[in-house]
Amino acid sequence: MVQIQNVAFGYDAARPVLRDVSLSIARGSVVGIMGQSGCGKTTLLRIIAAQYLPGSGTARVLGEATSELDRDALYRMRRRMGMLFQFGALFTDMSVYENVAFPLREHTALPEDLIHDLVMLKLEAVGLRGAAQLMPAELSGGMARRVALARSIALDPRLILYDEPFTGLDPISFGVIVRLIRELNDSLGATSIIVTHDVQEALGVVDYVYFMAAGRVIAEGTPDEIRASREPFVRQFVNGELDGPVPFHYPAPDYAAELELAGG
Amino acid sequence: MSLAQIREHARGRLERLGNAVTSHVWRLGFASRFLFYTMLHSGTALRRFRLTVAEIYFAGVLSLIIIMVSGLFVGMVLALQGYDTLQRFGASESLGVLVALSLVRELGPVVAGLLFASRAGSAITAEIGLMKATEQISAMEMMAVDPIARVVAPRFWGGVISMPLLAALFSALGIFGGYLVGVQLIGVDAGAFWSQMQAAVDLRNDILNGVIKSVVFGVAVTWIAVFEGYDAVPTAEGVSRATTRTVVTSSLAILALDFVLTALMFTGGKSA
Numbered sequence: 001m002v003q004i005q006n007v008a009f010g011y012d013a014a015r016p017v018l019r020d021v022s023l024s025i026a027r028g029s030v031v032g033i034m035g036q037s038g039c040g041k042t043t044l045l046r047i048i049a050a051q052y053l054p055g056s057g058t059a060r061v062l063g064e065a066t067s068e069l070d071r072d073a074l075y076r077m078r079r080r081m082g083m084l085f086q087f088g089a090l091f092t093d094m095s096v097y098e099n100v101a102f103p104l105r106e107h108t109a110l111p112e113d114l115i116h117d118l119v120m121l122k123l124e125a126v127g128l129r130g131a132a133q134l135m136p137a138e139l140s141g142g143m144a145r146r147v148a149l150a151r152s153i154a155l156d157p158r159l160i161l162y163d164e165p166f167t168g169l170d171p172i173s174f175g176v177i178v179r180l181i182r183e184l185n186d187s188l189g190a191t192s193i194i195v196t197h198d199v200q201e202a203l204g205v206v207d208y209v210y211f212m213a214a215g216r217v218i219a220e221g222t223p224d225e226i227r228a229s230r231e232p233f234v235r236q237f238v239n240g241e242l243d244g245p246v247p248f249h250y251p252a253p254d255y256a257a258e259l260e261l262a263g264g
Numbered sequence: 265m266s267l268a269q270i271r272e273h274a275r276g277r278l279e280r281l282g283n284a285v286t287s288h289v290w291r292l293g294f295a296s297r298f299l300f301y302t303m304l305h306s307g308t309a310l311r312r313f314r315l316t317v318a319e320i321y322f323a324g325v326l327s328l329i330i331i332m333v334s335g336l337f338v339g340m341v342l343a344l345q346g347y348d349t350l351q352r353f354g355a356s357e358s359l360g361v362l363v364a365l366s367l368v369r370e371l372g373p374v375v376a377g378l379l380f381a382s383r384a385g386s387a388i389t390a391e392i393g394l395m396k397a398t399e400q401i402s403a404m405e406m407m408a409v410d411p412i413a414r415v416v417a418p419r420f421w422g423g424v425i426s427m428p429l430l431a432a433l434f435s436a437l438g439i440f441g442g443y444l445v446g447v448q449l450i451g452v453d454a455g456a457f458w459s460q461m462q463a464a465v466d467l468r469n470d471i472l473n474g475v476i477k478s479v480v481f482g483v484a485v486t487w488i489a490v491f492e493g494y495d496a497v498p499t500a501e502g503v504s505r506a507t508t509r510t511v512v513t514s515s516l517a518i519l520a521l522d523f524v525l526t527a528l529m530f531t532g533g534k535s536a
Contacts (some may be wrong), residue, residue: 090401
């Protein structure tokens, strides 16, 4: 479904964000891409979404190399793809109903009563049929995320991408999103990729995990394999330890020198 | 300071100046390409015209109050000032001509344009900028919907259509304000006020040229507003800066374009 081969990418030549990343994601699976903030996982997701093109290497998504697509082919591919943004990215000038109806109205010529039924079907799937007439400003963070999820599955995508779907959610909303990701993936027969740093929670929902650090994949495996990993970075990350390969301090000049204590 | 240091200092300044010029030229080129792309993808905005109608409401109808009230007061002030000058030459009967020509040729398009830039232009920039900052633009792209066609083009055409109508309303209310002060308050003869105005204001040379100005200002303001919004740095500060740039740049653009257009249309006592 997604093949990334030796992909490197940088916003400018001096600062590579991804270095020689390779991974393969099988149809029907829920895959997590994990790592600390700034490790390149969101950039990798944007390469899969063809928002960025790889600097070198190839990204094949839904059977097509993203760097070879023109605008029309890219938009054709994206119609088979759904993406849930970190904070939902709902259109604030439209109601919940109109947000979910948006992709249907843009890409189909369905009659209004059929659009109504489809929107209600999607909202029912995320448990928010009763909120159809609310505006995004009236929703809690968790509800907004669920509406965005309903919108991203409006066209029954083959591939669903989740960018930090758990950030800022209360435990109940969190549990709901975790369950929805799994259920929707299985009922739609889709493939899901979750980019997150909420490791413990994500390990409960994914089939396979890629661990990233400093722009590289440093570990991969099933959730059980990751929990049992002896890789120091993975252990530090999974257990949330303060000490380990990731230093507590951001690189800085000598502390004593900074406080002008050197030499007494 | 040694000679080498002075030379180095001068070189640094020259480099900064060069960089600033290059970046401005680059930005202008980018804005031109953006306008071209907007035109190219205007099909959706024109085919699904209700999208554009919604933006006409947003940019035009919601600006009505400020435009109409300002027009009324500008007309009333013009009548007061105009009467004071005209009566010294015994030409107070020409008050209607003075008010109408000032408004239709100049003040209508320019002041309505400046108000439109502050009221609607800033709102368009802030809205598009915030859509970008909250990833709504990215979400649209991910849904295979071109944001230029769906978000930018309807706003562009909404602004371009609204601006001449607002300028016309500004002039109409201004003339009415002039009538209130000139005829009702000061007591200029109503027949002379209207008939001299009718005789002196030419449809093509005055009204049409005024309409052309307002269309040009409408294109300039809306182009700047949509571009600044789309190009905004997606942060609170970035959107705020972009909004300010829209008001400043479009106000300067209106004044500069007004000079150029006036020079082309009305110079040498001969109208174009």
